[in-house]
Amino acid sequence: MAIVEEVVQEVNSLSQSEQISLLKTLWPEALASKAREEKAWEKSLPPLPNVEKYGRVVTRFAPNPDCVLHIGSARAIILCYEYAKMYGGKFILRFEDTDPRLKKSSLEFMDLIRKDLDWLGCPPDEEYIQSDRIEIYYKYAEKLLSDGYAYVCKCKPEEFHARVIVGEPCPCRDLPPEEHLSRWDGMLSGVYGEGEAVVRIKTDLKHPNPAIRDWPAFRIIDTDKYPHPRVGSKYRVWPLYNFACGIDDHLMGITHIIRGKEHLTNQERQKYLYRYLGWEYPEAIHYGRLKIVGASLSKSKIVRGVMEGIYTGWDDPRLATFLALRRRGIKPEAIRRLILEIGPRPADIIISWENLYAHNRKIIDPIANRFFFVWDPVRLTVEGVMRDFVTHIPLHPDHPERGERIFHIRPIRRVAVFLISGRDAEQLYVGRIVRLMELFNIEVKAVSSSQVSAVFYSESYGDAKRLNAPLIHWLPNENLLPCNVVMPDNTIVSGFTEPSIKTSRVDEVVQFERFGFVRIEKVDEEVTAFYAHK
RNA sequence: GCUCCGGUAGUAUAGCCCGGUCAAGUAUGGCGGCCUCUCGAGCCGCAGACGCGGGUUCAAAUCCCGCCCGGAGCACCA
Numbered sequence: 001m002a003i004v005e006e007v008v009q010e011v012n013s014l015s016q017s018e019q020i021s022l023l024k025t026l027w028p029e030a031l032a033s034k035a036r037e038e039k040a041w042e043k044s045l046p047p048l049p050n051v052e053k054y055g056r057v058v059t060r061f062a063p064n065p066d067c068v069l070h071i072g073s074a075r076a077i078i079l080c081y082e083y084a085k086m087y088g089g090k091f092i093l094r095f096e097d098t099d100p101r102l103k104k105s106s107l108e109f110m111d112l113i114r115k116d117l118d119w120l121g122c123p124p125d126e127e128y129i130q131s132d133r134i135e136i137y138y139k140y141a142e143k144l145l146s147d148g149y150a151y152v153c154k155c156k157p158e159e160f161h162a163r164v165i166v167g168e169p170c171p172c173r174d175l176p177p178e179e180h181l182s183r184w185d186g187m188l189s190g191v192y193g194e195g196e197a198v199v200r201i202k203t204d205l206k207h208p209n210p211a212i213r214d215w216p217a218f219r220i221i222d223t224d225k226y227p228h229p230r231v232g233s234k235y236r237v238w239p240l241y242n243f244a245c246g247i248d249d250h251l252m253g254i255t256h257i258i259r260g261k262e263h264l265t266n267q268e269r270q271k272y273l274y275r276y277l278g279w280e281y282p283e284a285i286h287y288g289r290l291k292i293v294g295a296s297l298s299k300s301k302i303v304r305g306v307m308e309g310i311y312t313g314w315d316d317p318r319l320a321t322f323l324a325l326r327r328r329g330i331k332p333e334a335i336r337r338l339i340l341e342i343g344p345r346p347a348d349i350i351i352s353w354e355n356l357y358a359h360n361r362k363i364i365d366p367i368a369n370r371f372f373f374v375w376d377p378v379r380l381t382v383e384g385v386m387r388d389f390v391t392h393i394p395l396h397p398d399h400p401e402r403g404e405r406i407f408h409i410r411p412i413r414r415v416a417v418f419l420i421s422g423r424d425a426e427q428l429y430v431g432r433i434v435r436l437m438e439l440f441n442i443e444v445k446a447v448s449s450s451q452v453s454a455v456f457y458s459e460s461y462g463d464a465k466r467l468n469a470p471l472i473h474w475l476p477n478e479n480l481l482p483c484n485v486v487m488p489d490n491t492i493v494s495g496f497t498e499p500s501i502k503t504s505r506v507d508e509v510v511q512f513e514r515f516g517f518v519r520i521e522k523v524d525e526e527v528t529a530f531y532a533h534k
Numbered sequence: 535g536c537u538c539c540g541g542u543a544g545u546a547u548a549g550c551c552c553g554g555u556c557a558a559g560u561a562u563g564g565c566g567g568c569c570u571c572u573c574g575a576g577c578c579g580c581a582g583a584c585g586c587g588g589g590u591u592c593a594a595a596u597c598c599c600g601c602c603c604g605g606a607g608c609a610c611c612a
Contacts, residue, residue: 064612096612103611157610165536198610209537211608219610241612261539265607268538288540289605341547341561345540348605352545358562365575372572398575437571461571471571513572534574 045343048083049283054255057089061117061124062245062259064096065109067299069116071320071335071351075290078339079258081122092252093117093124096245097131098238100228101221107229112314116322120332128252130244131230137239138188140247140277141199141218145180149276150217152183153200154192164213167206173214187220187237194222201243203272215269217243246270250279261286261346288348292356295320317488317530328488329509329519329532334360357533364509364517364532369395369402372473373483373512375495376422380474382442384456385411393438405500409439409476417477419496424472425452433457435464436474437513473513483527485518497527 051057059080063073084091093114097105110129117123144150153160153172163170172180187197199218207213217240223233239247245266249257257267264286274281291297297320305311315323325335337359342349370393389409394400409416418436425447428434432444434454441464442454457463464471475496483497497512502523504510509519509532518529 062612066612099611101611102609153610195610207537209608211537216610221610238610240610245612260606262606263612264538266612286539293545338546343547345547347540349546352563354544354563355546355561361574368574370572370574393571397570397572435571439571464571471573473572511572511574513574515573517574 045079045082045086045340048087048256048285051087051255056255057084057087058092058253058255059084059089059258060092060094060249060252060254061122062094062096062248063113064099064103065105065107065113066097066103067109067303068112068314068321068323070297070299070302070322071292071295071325071356072290072297074120074322074335074339075287075342075344076259077117077120077122078336079285079287079344081120082336082340083256083258084125089255090125091122092254093127094248094252095127095129095131096241097129097228097230098241098244099221100223100238101226104226105229112323119322119326120335126252128248129230130239130248131228133244133248134231134235134239136251137218137244137247138237141239141243142181142184144201144273144276145184145199146177147276148177148202149272150180150199150201151175152180152187152197153214153216154183154197157195164205165210167213169205170214173200173202187218190236192220194220196220201269201272201276203269209265209268211265212268215242216240242266242269243273246273249282250274250277254282257282257284258344259284259286261288285344286346287344288346290342291348291350292320293350293352312490316490317486318490327519327521328530329364329517330356330360331363331509333363353533360532361517361534365511366396366398368509368511368517369504370397370511370513371405371498371501372475373485373495373497373515374419374421374473374475375485375493375515377419377475377495378422378425379451379477380418380420380425381451381453382411382416382418382456383414383445383453385409385414385416385440386456387411389439391438405498407439407476407498418474419477419480420452420472420474421495424470427470428452433464433467433469435461435469435471437471439474441467441469481525481527483529485512485515485529485531486521487531493531501527 048057061077061080063069069077081091083089095105095110141150145152151173153170155170155172160170183197184199186192197220198216200214201217203212203214205213218237219240220236221238223236227233228235267284271281296302302319302321306314306316311319314321315327317324317328334356338351338356388411391407392404393407394404395402428444428447430444430446433441434444435441440459441457443457444452444454446453463469475498479499480496481499481501483495485493487493501510504520504523506520506523509517511517516534517532519532520527520529522528
């Protein structure tokens, strides 16, 4: 033992370069590239803290139903769901619809959110709606009021803030609990109007963060003017976020709160509540903000844009809503993998779309059947086609068992007419040999802006390979199916596709070869598709 | 301004708590090649990062201090 320590000491006393050069001369094999074992396992989440403290892990996703869900919500949902699943726990959906005035919720959004969760594969075990629970919050308000932990403040907001910013109590704060209880009755019975009274939770008036000092817990909303979509004007005193959320997290037995780090100060506020009520605060994980390049994840902007008709709907391809992603052929599993990859770390991130696409491509590539789509079509006439051709192309190159597409080429007076993509036509020049995929090779004879003429060159694929001829896709100029592809920027690429695509169903993701993956939106006498990605 | 949280390749992530095995792993994107009758997939290879400056230590991505940069909160919103 002693000798080992001595040697280690000696080696450590050398500089790193000295150590390396010594090693090189004495034991070069030790420096040979260390083979690293490859792990192909799916990325798994880091363990949740203090799981053993609780009987069963309970998580919750608590949206305000004032908009549909978007990729920014994916982190909360998938993390909460996956952690609950990982520990055999429970996942709760809780609608936080306690602001009938500014952040107006709606029944429509509640329903769309339920569907979003379902689509994502994260169905909740239980669902609660805060507007059903108002009396529960009242009960706790009364308890805190009579215990002297909360008070009803009638100060004007400016006056209150002027005092609190210097750490001084407002005149209401130290009044006896009886007075506050009677003011509270006044709030409930309509003695006070909007803005005239508010319940505050006592905290430390010298708290270094002024935002935490005596935070508001209830305010009055004139629900005759602003009826709540679910309970109308039944209540005029409504809890604020920190109160309702704090009470519910305890009552619902939430063991692990997973939410964005914008709630870090809210956690400090809510801890006062827990202290006064003798409750233990759950574990809290605050992840960083998730943005995605070029997409606005502001709910209010999304709602406004849809209302004003700037967007075609909640599923406008320019949006990063789940509805839009779904319409574009992004699979929920791709979103799940992305979120698992990202994990719960607190750093803010801006995801690149490629990150999402790569996951999606892995999922859809094996399932997407292949078709030809000729966009910005240009007419191609090929002369010297001496006979009919029939070509069979598999629906999927790796799965020939799935079937094939069959094209018949029937030249008239040795001339066959095709359509090729404008982009391909631009690359052609006189004398160039190109291969029409799975058909034959042609030599270009003339190119104009509206059409290309060529002559049959040869049939063998080997020729094309040897000549390094480009491979382009094509369609016979007959039995064409008009096709529009809606791109992510909502522009439309038009062209034609092959009739065999009619075997595909709506919602199916297919690949237009040399164009990209698309989801079929409509397929009958014409096709509409939404572009997913390359 | 005040309070808090972050900062590893283009993007995302591992490593940081518990210093050495990190000459920094992985994925994606980029580039090159192979393969494939798609510009898709697959295979092989290349390039690419510890925000900056000090300190502690034989040894720092990791610990300490300062700075810089980014973000969030500072609502009678959630």
